[in-house]
Amino acid sequence: MSGPTILVVGPGKAAVDAAIEIRDQGAEAVLVIPRFPYPGLPEVLPGIDVLSEHELLRLDGGPGDFRAHVISSGNVTEVHCAAVVMAPEPLPPMPSGTAGVMTLHQACCEGIPHSVQQLVIFLGPEADRPSFVRAVDLAIKACALPAHPRVWLFSEEMQAYGADELLYADAQAAGVTFVRTNGPVTLNTDPLRIGAVDIPSEVPINILPDLLVTDGVTDSEALSRSGPAQLLEGTVGHVSMGPVATMREGVFLCSSYDGGALEGESRTGARAAAARAVTLALNPLTRSAAVVDRDKCSACLTCVRSCPFLAARPGDEGKAVIDSTLCQACGVCVGGCPSRALSLPEDGTMGPKAGLKEGLE
Amino acid sequence: MRQVVILGGGAAGLAASVELSRRGLVSTIVERSPTLGGRSLDLACKGSPACVRCDACYPHDLRREASGSERVHVMLRAEVEEVRWTPEGAEVKVSTPDGMTILEAGAVILATGSTPFDPSADPRLHSQDCPDVLSSLDVERRLAAANRLTVPSTGRPPQEMAIVQCVGSRDVKRGAPYCSKACCKYAYKLGLRLRHLHPDLRLTFFFMDWRPLEDARKALEAWAAADSQVRLVRSRPAEVIPGERPTLRYATPRESVEEESFDIVMLSVGMVPCSANPRLAELFGIDVDALGHLRSDRERVLVAGTSGGPKDIRESVEEGTAAAGLAARILEAKD
Numbered sequence: 001m002s003g004p005t006i007l008v009v010g011p012g013k014a015a016v017d018a019a020i021e022i023r024d025q026g027a028e029a030v031l032v033i034p035r036f037p038y039p040g041l042p043e044v045l046p047g048i049d050v051l052s053e054h055e056l057l058r059l060d061g062g063p064g065d066f067r068a069h070v071i072s073s074g075n076v077t078e079v080h081c082a083a084v085v086m087a088p089e090p091l092p093p094m095p096s097g098t099a100g101v102m103t104l105h106q107a108c109c110e111g112i113p114h115s116v117q118q119l120v121i122f123l124g125p126e127a128d129r130p131s132f133v134r135a136v137d138l139a140i141k142a143c144a145l146p147a148h149p150r151v152w153l154f155s156e157e158m159q160a161y162g163a164d165e166l167l168y169a170d171a172q173a174a175g176v177t178f179v180r181t182n183g184p185v186t187l188n189t190d191p192l193r194i195g196a197v198d199i200p201s202e203v204p205i206n207i208l209p210d211l212l213v214t215d216g217v218t219d220s221e222a223l224s225r226s227g228p229a230q231l232l233e234g235t236v237g238h239v240s241m242g243p244v245a246t247m248r249e250g251v252f253l254c255s256s257y258d259g260g261a262l263e264g265e266s267r268t269g270a271r272a273a274a275a276r277a278v279t280l281a282l283n284p285l286t287r288s289a290a291v292v293d294r295d296k297c298s299a300c301l302t303c304v305r306s307c308p309f310l311a312a313r314p315g316d317e318g319k320a321v322i323d324s325t326l327c328q329a330c331g332v333c334v335g336g337c338p339s340r341a342l343s344l345p346e347d348g349t350m351g352p353k354a355g356l357k358e359g360l361e
Numbered sequence: 362m363r364q365v366v367i368l369g370g371g372a373a374g375l376a377a378s379v380e381l382s383r384r385g386l387v388s389t390i391v392e393r394s395p396t397l398g399g400r401s402l403d404l405a406c407k408g409s410p411a412c413v414r415c416d417a418c419y420p421h422d423l424r425r426e427a428s429g430s431e432r433v434h435v436m437l438r439a440e441v442e443e444v445r446w447t448p449e450g451a452e453v454k455v456s457t458p459d460g461m462t463i464l465e466a467g468a469v470i471l472a473t474g475s476t477p478f479d480p481s482a483d484p485r486l487h488s489q490d491c492p493d494v495l496s497s498l499d500v501e502r503r504l505a506a507a508n509r510l511t512v513p514s515t516g517r518p519p520q521e522m523a524i525v526q527c528v529g530s531r532d533v534k535r536g537a538p539y540c541s542k543a544c545c546k547y548a549y550k551l552g553l554r555l556r557h558l559h560p561d562l563r564l565t566f567f568f569m570d571w572r573p574l575e576d577a578r579k580a581l582e583a584w585a586a587a588d589s590q591v592r593l594v595r596s597r598p599a600e601v602i603p604g605e606r607p608t609l610r611y612a613t614p615r616e617s618v619e620e621e622s623f624d625i626v627m628l629s630v631g632m633v634p635c636s637a638n639p640r641l642a643e644l645f646g647i648d649v650d651a652l653g654h655l656r657s658d659r660e661r662v663l664v665a666g667t668s669g670g671p672k673d674i675r676e677s678v679e680e681g682t683a684a685a686g687l688a689a690r691i692l693e694a695k696d
């Protein structure tokens with residue numbers, strides 16, 4: 001089977017999920033991934049062209065006809081593709097080098113040593129949403145170890161979204177002690193000690209654990225993201241460009257929640273991006289945008305000032321140019337143009353955006 | 362050619378139909394109510410003034426595209442009566458005011474949504490005998506209709522408003538034991554809009570944990586630090602005391618009990634499973650999980666949106682889109 005080619009760029013699970021879905025929906029998936037195989041990812045991906053140790057350098061062209069420049073140890077190759085799925089994802093931090101200290105990812109992969117009597121899990125201010133669930137899950141598992149260790153979980157907040165909330169009740173029933181920290185937490189490694197003030201009780205708590213599991217303590221190398229920066233910074237498309245869209249047509253973005261997506265969200269995002277990319281690759285869509293009649297335009301730039309989506313720009317002779325990828329066909333500029341130089345080929349957007357228009361008047 | 366039958370014309374169902382139509386596939390939306398759009402019809406744009414990505418316009422855009430597509434059929438005031446499985450899929454018998462129809466489905470997407478928690482189910486909140494206690498949906502509707510908020514009992518703009526989080530969520534006794542996931546996000550954005558519309562308004566948020574979705578976790582704290590009219594109280598109020606102005610009784614972190622009155626008390630309501638879920642599960646031969654949400658192991662039955670668990674509009678739309686991709690795969694494999 002040889003459908004259109006879709007490029008998937010990302011370091012982790014979301015990229016792999018998207019590539020599998022693209023393959024299963026009958027298109028050719030090319031996966032650009034910095035490291036493969038990688039712990040937590042499948043070993044082989046049949047039917048998917050895996051470019052491991054590659055990075056996306058530049059992306060030219062547009063929907064149906066992208067030319068992606070990918071680089072691997074200095075060699076640049078060009079991949080022709082119809083659409084692109086970007087799946088940036090933080091990679092887990094490197095395992096800690098200190099005795100008695102593990103990163104959360106490390107502890108989840110390797111398990112808690114059976115000799116541990118006193119376990120503290122500490123989620124720092126940079127811990128992302130999925131870490132909370134993983135930490136609670138780990139705490140419950142630790143309580144069930146034969147040695148029945150005492151388990152504390154230190155964090156500022158309980159980030160248990162959706163049904164994860166119920167894990168807390170399970171953890172409490174299993175005997176996990178939750179310490180809600182407010183303000184500074186002191187961590188010493190020799191001897192191993194953690195100190196913090198619990199809220200609401202305002203009782204200072206000091207524990208000398210024999211294992212400390214941490215996450216989100218620094219935001220250092222932990223957040224390695226894949227893909228060229230200009231493709232990732234501020235690229236989430238406007239809401240009316242549909243789900244998982246970026247400002248660039250034909251480039252879809254999954255797992256773009258700040259602070260990491262939960263497992264289910266990440267899978268959903270990857271599948272949605274795959275579906276949209278396959279659809280676009282099979283039949284590129286034309287969309288409507290405001291049109292400037294250059295003969296009528298008097299270069300007053302009213303539209304440039306009033307467009308809520310920054311789609312109108314001054315062009316040559318000061319006459320307006322509408323960027324069709326940004327234009328949401330809302331019609332604000334059409335009504336405001338004193339020279340009646342603007343028109344919309346189809347009806348404008350209705351619905352709640354009307355409120356946005358009023359807010360700007 | 363076989364089509365996809367989509368139950369529910371809300372955010373997730375519309376997203377699925379639009380994605381299928383763009384793919385060139387035919388679907389029929391079977392919607393129980395007289396209109397497409399679902400819960401989102403009541404929601405307000407929270408632009409304050411620039412777009413804050415509340416996602417309330419997703420379903421409107423999708424509805425426009427679905428209505429304009431000849432590949433999306435819509436049956437309103439329609440209910441599924443019977444499902445018969447065949448080797449190629451299912452025959453779905455649907456009743457509408459105009460009679461019975463049988464749809465030949467290659468795949469079915471269940472996007473029937475959830476129900477907002479009704480605060481009158483919690484007598485401590487006095488939402489029925491106190492006109493100035495509003496659910497977040499009431500506030501959304503009022504904002505969508507009038508683009509401003511007035512105190513229901515006086516008709517004047519509010520000066521002091523409380524926003525109470527986790528109403529009907531994270532409560533084993535009333536509403537749902539889980540976190541409804543979307544209410545921190547919408548309450549924050551509603552708050553931004555309200556502050557923008559009413560420069561004198563003082564807002565007090567009552568919450569236990571702050572769980573926004575795509576916004577930074579510290580965004581609320583940063584807002585409260587920058588705007589002296591916004592106050593945060595980490596507490597779950599125990600009750601509303603009705604009176605000329607509603608009064609909240611709540612415990613402070615120092616274990617003392619405080620009472621404070623407001624012009625408006627907004628209850629950020631969560632999502633409870635739809636009462637039709639057990640019937641749907643039985644019709645389609647799938648399961649209802651311990652929390653009351655739909656779960657499907659059947660290849661041809663896909664669950665999308667809040668019928669499968671609480672989520673925000675964005676995630677529902679993504680699920681609808683993802684389900685469309687999965688359904689397309691099933692349909693195209695047959696042809």
Ligand code: SF4
Nearest residue numbers: 297298300301303337
């Ligand atoms: S508002 Fe009309 S006349 Fe003025 S710059 Fe824009 S298109 Fe030209």
Ligand code: SF4
Nearest residue numbers: 307327328330331333
């Ligand atoms: S139609 Fe709306 S989005 Fe498009 S250029 Fe005009 S104001 Fe901007």
Ligand code: SF4
Nearest residue numbers: 406408412415416418
């Ligand atoms: S409804 Fe929400 S997402 Fe849509 S334009 Fe308004 S603020 Fe933005």
Ligand code: SF4
Nearest residue numbers: 527530540541544545
């Ligand atoms: S999203 Fe926020 S308000 Fe809603 S249940 Fe969760 S914590 Fe409570």
